[in-house]
Amino acid sequence: MSLATVSALVAVLCVLIYFGLQVQMHRAPTVYAPLRNAASDYGVGPTARSFRIASLVGTAALLALAAALAGSGVYGWRGGVVAWLLVAAVGRIGVAVFPTDLPQARRTATGRLHLLSAIVQFVALITVVTSDVAGRLGVTGVLAALLHVLGWVAVVSLVGVIVALLLPVARRSFGLVERGFLFSVNAWLGLAAVAVLLRAGS
Numbered sequence: 001m002s003l004a005t006v007s008a009l010v011a012v013l014c015v016l017i018y019f020g021l022q023v024q025m026h027r028a029p030t031v032y033a034p035l036r037n038a039a040s041d042y043g044v045g046p047t048a049r050s051f052r053i054a055s056l057v058g059t060a061a062l063l064a065l066a067a068a069l070a071g072s073g074v075y076g077w078r079g080g081v082v083a084w085l086l087v088a089a090v091g092r093i094g095v096a097v098f099p100t101d102l103p104q105a106r107r108t109a110t111g112r113l114h115l116l117s118a119i120v121q122f123v124a125l126i127t128v129v130t131s132d133v134a135g136r137l138g139v140t141g142v143l144a145a146l147l148h149v150l151g152w153v154a155v156v157s158l159v160g161v162i163v164a165l166l167l168p169v170a171r172r173s174f175g176l177v178e179r180g181f182l183f184s185v186n187a188w189l190g191l192a193a194v195a196v197l198l199r200a201g202s
């Protein structure tokens with residue numbers, strides 16, 4: 001099998017494991033509320049280990065998809081979507097390594113590094129999912145439509161995240177819109193890997 005095929009398979013597997021870990025983490029006994037609390041809050045307390053593992057698995061998905069796209073012959077390593085995937089991976093590692101500051105807690109240096117890492121990750125991811133990967137890979141039909149829809153869901157969700165951060169009245173829904181963003185971008189990553197597999201098999 002080619003580099004693109006193996007990497008795409010790894011990316012799909014990592015995305016599936018990531019979602020499984022997220023479900024397990026959110027079902028664990030905790031004081032956090034998924035609709036209100038940021039996903040990063042789960043990185044502090046009894047769910048911290050699960051959060052870090054999920055983040056690292058998610059990082060592996062980003063790196064595998066970068067390798068798959070580069071190996072597909074459509075993208076190179078030095079620019080465009082592949083480079084943004086690598087930037088997103090760096091941001092996701094930072095999110096895993098530096099715990100966030102919980103609401104009402106004292107601000108810390110690690111919390112600021114976590115916030116910076118999250119911003120880097122979100123900017124890189126929104127750049128990736130709004131790119132024309134389907135067109136470049138020659139994917140059409142339902143899969144192309146799903147990638148397009150997920151990209152727009154990510155955009156709307158990210159706008160919601162920003163609004164929830166800026167407006168106190170909307171802050172209760174921060175967890176909901178952030179999870180909308182995280183779900184849509186990670187689903188997009190998995191489907192983009194499927195698109196590479198379809199191209200390799202054609």
